[in-house]
Amino acid sequence: MAFTVADYILERLTQLQVDTLFGVPAAFCADLFDAVGAHGVTAVVTASDLEAGYAADGYARAKGLGAVAVANGVGMLSMINAIGGAFVERSPVVVINGGPSAVNLANLKDNDVLFSHSTGQPDTDLTAYRLVTANAARADTAAAVPGVVDTAITTAVTRKRPVYVEINRDIWTAPCPAPSGPLPLAIPPAGTEQQLAATIAGLIRAASRPLVLIGTEIQRYGLADKLAQLITGLGVRWSVALQAKSVLPEGGNGWSGVFAPPNSSPATTNAVMRADLLVMLGVVFPSSYASLVSGGVNRIVTAYDGKVRIRGGAKQDAEIGALVTALAAEAVKAPPKPAPAAVDPPAPAPAAGPLTYRQVFERVGVALDESWLVVPDTFLGIPSAANLPVKGRDGFMCASVWASIGHSVAAAVGASFGTSRRPLVICGDGGFHMTAQALSTMVRYGRDPVVIVIDNGIYAFEQFLIDAAYFSNPSAQPKPYVVLNGWDFVMFAGALGVSNATSVTTAAALDQALAAAKSSSAAALIVAKVNPHDLPAELG
Known part of the structure; x- marks a missing residue:
């Protein structure tokens, strides 16, 4: 059998260990679901479109990349809330949509005939998903599929954000060349990371009460081991944003608890708010961080979204993987400070009485x-x-x-x-x-x-x-x-x-x-x- 457009998408996904496609199948993307078995992919049909999006998001957070396909229009717009959350929280989900055909679009333009689930606009789904994805594109021809799909999946993996791929419904089974090689997933460093790491490590050593606050991107980019080396090498207090809870085992010298204002434990709040240097690595700032970030610029170092900002200075380009690796190397260049004892949770009370x-x-x-x-x-x-x-x-x-x-x-x-x-x-x-x-x-x-x-x-x-x-x-x-x-x-x-x-x-x-x-x-x-x-x- 000829290698098809549907095969191309599934082959690229399985190369990256994606073995599950979530969704609610519909006529516009049925050929994609028909093809999953040949690639060892399980199609999981959920009870709603929103559930499909959340499920793909949960899979991506657990495994590193997820995929979902639902009906155009009614399904896609129902699911957009889930993908909006994935975008905000750095969860790489590949959204696959069977879009209108050339005939559908011509009938809409020339005769005002709506295609299935159409709002009367030719690009409703594409336009909407551009707001909640790092890359959104339509492939109208089989020849365009490799470029559209490869760009999307590469973006999802390297930027840890959802992406959107829309396929002309008439070309799912059209012949398509097989992938010619692996995707280029290496993220090039900006060239600034070594110098920035030396500066940040120096600031940590010079501070009296420094604290490292770990965020979502550390888990998404697989940098936990390097962070552990950094913490141990510098003998520094450390805390985690709620999204990054358990990116490292919780405990040991320096552990200061989960920082989730306004309801963090007093010990954690005290450690973060009294830090004379707060190094926030890969942290996505929720609204509850507003006063901390805006009011403490002169004591804060941030690294996220490919940028570093040191104590209110200009943002500088820096790839977070290269930066954290360089920081771990800097950490062992001098003996660590004695780290404070861990903040341990209180012992639970016995199981007694009505539930609270x-x-x-x-x-x-x-x-x-x-x-x-x-x-x-x-x-x-x-x-x-x-x-x-x-x-x-x-x-x-x-x-x-x-x-x-x-x-x-x-x-x-x-x-x-x-x-x-x-x-x-x-x-x-x-x-x-x-x-x-x-x-x-x-x-x-x-x-x-x-x-x-x-x-x-x-x-x-x-x-x-x-x-x-x-x-x-x-x-x-x-x-x-x-x-x-x-x-x-x-x-x-x-x-x-x-x-x-x-x-x-x-x-x-x-x-x-x-x-x-x-x-x-x-x-x-x-x-x-x-x-x-x-x-x-x-x-x-």
């Missing part, structure tokens, strides 16, 4: 080992998730910068294909409402995530942001628009095929449910009921 937020996270913390990948949602408990004692490296995944609720449940689908760790989702009931159908995908494909839904009947995070006084007054009523329709979550999960679903109201029962879920190789749902007026320890 505190006990949910304490019991989860007790259950954690290196087999789990913790995937918290954006919800009232995210500050508590920041302090979970995650074991080992790469045991945590969250979307805390984009902060779209519901990400966790669907991202766990993708993560379950991309890592050997077992996803342990911790989600509010409001977020679960958004992507609950992902349980169906888990069952259909025999995946094993464990989903804990903290059930308090309200969008509690929104209530907290709007009127936090509600939580300190047991007789207060929540805002009417944050009240959720009550679901029977256990019955719902059973209807989707989840056989291990239970609801718990005590700490001891949560321990038992976690143990039962761990002993099973199937997906599980645990509904942890807490009082609507209860707050996590970090917020109370």
Whole structure:
């Protein structure tokens, strides 16, 4: 059989160890799904387009590159929220779209005849995805496919951002030359890295209270080992942004905790805010960092997005991999300073009494080992998730910068294909409402995530942001628009095929449910009921 356009895309993806294509197939991209078997790729059909995007994002975060294809127009625009989050949080997802044919476009232009799912504009999807990807292009002919696809995938891998490829629906099965060689994925250094590293290392040695804050890009570019050498070589305090939690094992001299303002632990906040030199490597700045970054320019060094800025000076080009490598080399040129002792979490209380937020996270913390990948949602408990004692490296995944609720449940689908760790989702009931159908995908494909839904009947995070006084007054009523329709979550999960679903109201029962879920190789749902007026320890 002739090598085709669909084959070309799949061949390039499999060269980079992508073995799963997420999506909701449609006529415009059916030929792509038909071709996956010949390339050893599993097509995972999700319960919604949004879930497909989140799943591809979770897979990319776990494995390094993901791929997704849904219907043009209705599917693509539904999924754009997920890809927007991937763009913000440096997750390289290849979005593949079967676009209109030449005949479709001619009919639209000449006769005002809409093609399927068209808005009446010829480039709706392409234009929209240019806003949330690092590269977006259309291939109208088979001859154009290698250039469009190679540029897109190279950009995704080197820039750690999603990309968009639109293929004329009529050319999927057209003959196409096979890839001629590997993609050029090496990122050339800017030539400034050695000098910048020497300057930064000198500043760290001269400072009295320096601290290195590790961000997302360190994990995305595989620089954790070099960072460990840097920290040890300089004897410096170190902290991580929430997105980078567990990029290195948490503990040991210098460990200062997860910095996730405004609810970081007092010890972590003190270490970061009192640092006379703060070196932020690969950090994506969420809104909660605004006062830190704007108010501390003269004590901050930043390196992200291929740029370095030292104490308010002009930004300079620098490739982060070369920079961190050079910093690690600089670190061993002199003896390290004595590093301060680690900031260790307090010991958990015994499992006793009715469930509270505190006990949910304490019991989860007790259950954690290196087999789990913790995937918290954006919800009232995210500050508590920041302090979970995650074991080992790469045991945590969250979307805390984009902060779209519901990400966790669907991202766990993708993560379950991309890592050997077992996803342990911790989600509010409001977020679960958004992507609950992902349980169906888990069952259909025999995946094993464990989903804990903290059930308090309200969008509690929104209530907290709007009127936090509600939580300190047991007789207060929540805002009417944050009240959720009550679901029977256990019955719902059973209807989707989840056989291990239970609801718990005590700490001891949560321990038992976690143990039962761990002993099973199937997906599980645990509904942890807490009082609507209860707050996590970090917020109370």
